[in-house]
Amino acid sequence: MLNFTVGPVMSSESVRKIGGEQTPYFRNDEFSEIMFENEELMKEFVYADEDSRVVFITGSGTASMEATVMNVLTKGDKVLIVNGGGFGQRFVDLCNLHEIPNDEIQLDFGQNITEELLSNYSNKGYTAFLVNICETSSCVYYDLDLISKFCSENDIFLIVDAISSFLANPLNMKEKNIDVVITGSQKALACPPGISIVVLGPNALKRVEDNKCKSMYFDLKDMLKNGERGQTPFTPAVTILLQINQRLKEIKGQGGVETEIERVAELANDFRERIKDLPLEIKCDCLGNSVTGVYCINSNAEDIVDALKFDYNIWVNPNGGEIGNKMFRVGHIGDLTLEDNDKLVDAFKDLEKRGILK
């Protein structure tokens, strides 16, 4: 199968090779060295402050979202959350569950944040800002410059969920005054799912230190302490951490994070250019590079998703809910090439010829 979903995505041969090997014993210096290297490369790729730290949580992206909310925020905070889809709603639900005072900037599906919208929240005592910078449900890539400027001007602590945009869009923690970045193994890192990652800047580390987390598994203080010797409090998904190491080193060897982002951007732009003559529409004018939301003009989107799967061995990402019959999503992350775009576009053309895509 050719996989254009937004995750799990396709892995390179070298990453898969590690998945096929025996899992090594890990309570030793050899594994610690790999973890130190993972931490350093993650810091480098998000341009984190030298004093930042990175934790690798065995769990989905939501595990890291919850660990962040539980360890970094308190009941004394007043949090502003961008809510324009399923993942923004998840941050709202997490804050409500953990009794973190919060307000939402509610956006319509596909809508971007604007300076005007943000200005309504200036000088209102907000202490923290939560955003899924690529709202993967709608494919909107929020304006990070605006958000960063707003947070800096209002002295607001900034948490960026970059689960689906790390390695696909530029992300510079220092330049944009970002305090926490969250990502996961199965998006543009292109490893199997099972590990999520939290990068904590100096202010975030102070918040963790001053906070008390009512969870053993999600206790970032414990993770940071074990991380000092390159270890984790509990048995992690060792194989996936080795695969992440391989992938990070490959990105470094191939020119670094900017080269990788350019590669993904080229795939995204190529795809978007080439479907212009097809009865498909891109409605969103603020897409990131990881994923494109594609509307079907006269066809049922679910039928197209199924036809691609069963007739062409191609997975694209269906959408849940009401929008599911109108729109599907095409990911540009993972081990994809321009030739893979050819195959997908050819399949669309063939579906059009067969009268299924109309």
Place this chain on the structure above:
Amino acid sequence: MLNFTVGPVMSSESVRKIGGEQTPYFRNDEFSEIMFENEELMKEFVYADEDSRVVFITGSGTASMEATVMNVLTKGDKVLIVNGGGFGQRFVDLCNLHEIPNDEIQLDFGQNITEELLSNYSNKGYTAFLVNICETSSCVYYDLDLISKFCSENDIFLIVDAISSFLANPLNMKEKNIDVVITGSQKALACPPGISIVVLGPNALKRVEDNKCKSMYFDLKDMLKNGERGQTPFTPAVTILLQINQRLKEIKGQGGVETEIERVAELANDFRERIKDLPLEIKCDCLGNSVTGVYCINSNAEDIVDALKFDYNIWVNPNGGEIGNKMFRVGHIGDLTLEDNDKLVDAFKDLEKRGILK
């Protein structure tokens, strides 16, 4: 490397092959079918009541221990915990953290539970019992018959952490009135680490239903609801779940759970028999089949662990803490054979000849 640690352990070629393949898209019927099969085989292998359910958590064994404590127990419980080592202590810490009233049966390192000990806790109003049936830190396998009898007589809800003993020692939920069984992917299931598993009997399901869990990621109600359609609330470690499926089906095909337990028991007994003439001692008289605690009579255990690793490419499991220079652990779970025991025993003999093991 030949791996005799207690986990991660060695995987079969067929399980590793899946690790080397692309991770498939999983929000579809194909993956749901695999999850339904995983649930059924897990229930079969622990002899669970037909109305039991199984959840697969992306996380370490501790994730499932914490999810169980948070979802199954309440502040209204009075919990009795067997604490004879690091993992018993973890249950105590989890109950304290989540404010679950509890008392400990404190045992010395290597000591088993006795009828006399348990009798002190009869008719004292205990509502739940927590035990790591194989206390992996000391290698003690607690007397499940005694514990089961005590819980049945006192109408106590029984939670068994069988993380390192599932598939290595008999475990019959119905016969022993066990309400919850916890296990993990990287022990005798012999898959990479990253998934832990909770089997919930009918009384446990009722407790989950009546309880409110203050965690999104560990909410068993949400997992159970998604599990009804063979799915998980958040992206799971898909590859490991496919590997678990392969392994469970292989066990079934090779004669079922009893055959697998016999195979592990044979490996354990063979090893224990064959080290009798060496300057090594087994002090514990209540070992299970998964692991043997081995004391060095005149050598430093850490030196033996290192010599096995560097000179013979064999991993055994070092012990943490004070006991680390006296004792190491040899696991009998994973893709090991009697020939592998030969190699380990030959290495011991060679170390003796070289004057390192004395």
